[in-house]
Amino acid sequence: MILCRTIAELKNELYSIKHSNDQATIGLVPTMGFLHEGHASLMRQSVAENIASVLSIFVNPMQFGPNEDFERYPRDEARDLAIAKENGIDIVFMPEVKEMYPSKPRTSVMISQLTERLCGASRPGHFDGVGLVVSKLFHLVQPDRAYFGMKDAQQLAVIQQMTDDLNIPVEIVPCPIVREPDGLALSSRNVYLSAEQRQQAVVLSQSLALAKQMVEEKGITPEELIARVKAKISEAGQAEIDYVEWLTYPSLELPAWNEPIADHSEKYILALAVKFGSTRLIDNALFVPNTRGE
Numbered sequence: 504m505i506l507c508r509t510i511a512e513l514k515n516e517l518y519s520i521k522h523s524n525d526q527a528t529i530g531l532v533p534t535m536g537f538l539h540e541g542h543a544s545l546m547r548q549s550v551a552e553n554i555a556s557v558l559s560i561f562v563n564p565m566q567f568g569p570n571e572d573f574e575r576y577p578r579d580e581a582r583d584l585a586i587a588k589e590n591g592i593d594i595v596f597m598p599e600v601k602e603m604y605p606s607k608p609r610t611s612v613m614i615s616q617l618t619e620r621l622c623g624a625s626r627p628g629h630f631d632g633v634g635l636v637v638s639k640l641f642h643l644v645q646p647d648r649a650y651f652g653m654k655d656a657q658q659l660a661v662i663q664q665m666t667d668d669l670n671i672p673v674e675i676v677p678c679p680i681v682r683e684p685d686g687l688a689l690s691s692r693n694v695y696l697s698a699e700q701r702q703q704a705v706v707l708s709q710s711l712a713l714a715k716q717m718v719e720e721k722g723i724t725p726e727e728l729i730a731r732v733k734a735k736i737s738e739a740g741q742a743e744i745d746y747v748e749w750l751t752y753p754s755l756e757l758p759a760w761n762e763p764i765a766d767h768s769e770k771y772i773l774a775l776a777v778k779f780g781s782t783r784l785i786d787n788a789l790f791v792p793n794t795r796g797e
């Protein structure tokens with residue numbers, strides 16, 4: 504496994520791969536590091552489907568708001584490199600901020616509509632930063648496939664839209680959410696939770712499971728579903744709800760609010776963002792026609 508800290512090193516390594524095999528397919532797994540089993544599942548899928556796999560580790564300042572956790576975002580380079588190697592990654596691209604942004608970028612990548620709700624509304628400018636860095640990574644690596652987790656379902660929809668709108672020749676591969684045995688979705692930010700908050704955070708996946716049950720009950724409307732999910736989350740002492748939304752997926756539009764969900768024909772997402780103290784966690788479940796959710 505090769506570690507590249509500069510764009511020049513990355514380009515050299517990619518050139519060598521392509522030079523030795525011009526049919527070589529490249530998979531890209533973009534991350535912000537502090538790797539866990541969720542990231543590892545993306546890496547394994549990339550390794551299984553491509554001749555060579557690039558893992559990027561970059562805590563992108565452009566996607567953090569002024570009062571967010573950019574400075575204290577967890578980092579552990581040695582551990583990340585060991586996990587990348589164990590999972591068969593060929594190249595780790597781990598640039599400094601000044602390598603990715605030698606000066607303040609004057610170009611913005613603004614993806615409209617899909618970013619109006621959910622994390623786009625709670626974190627103004629967040630998806631502009633994500634769009635910018637992911638398009639830079641796509642241009643630098645020129646992957647055949649890029650792997651994104653469904654935990655960040657809005658991000659996945661936004662990146663797919665950006666890729667389609669800009670005709671970027673990469674296949675976006677959605678990967679399922681990896682969870683702890685008690686249901687909590689793996690996230691680098693889980694490390695911020697106190698023991699008590701960690702116990703309370705299980706309410707996220709529990710409320711998604713409750714929603715699946717309720718959608719099976721004929722007659723429930725999005726309005727009732729959201730009220731009941733919010734009530735369930737509020738049972739966890741310190742939980743402060745940022746949003747609970749029921750939207751079409753991947754178009755992220757509001758469906759008819761007062762009409763029963765049963766027998767729906769579209770794909771929907773129930774998306775949650777909840778704060779436990781200062782730690783904001785997200786989770787979601789997809790509901791496909793005539794099923795109880797994924």
Ligand SMILES: Nc1ncnc2c1ncn2[C@@H]1O[C@H](COP(=O)(O)OP(=O)(O)OP(=O)(O)O)[C@@H](O)[C@H]1O
Pocket residue numbers: 533534535536540541542544545650651652653654655678679680681682688689690691692693
């Ligand atoms: N539990 C998970 N299951 C599957 N994919 C995941 C999971 N957690 C993160 N990912 C995916 O890994 C990629 C990199 O995410 P990132 O480095 O932000 O990790 P994270 O754990 O989501 O961090 P954060 O706590 O900052 O949200 C994204 O595509 C993300 O969706």
Ligand SMILES: CC(C)(CO)[C@@H](O)C(=O)[O-]
Pocket residue numbers: 533534535561563566633636637655658
């Ligand atoms: C896609 C990404 C690596 C861009 O910084 C980030 O938003 C993430 O880790 O999901």
Ligand code: BAL
Pocket residue numbers: 535566655658
């Ligand atoms: N996992 C999405 C990256 C972020 O929270 O900034």
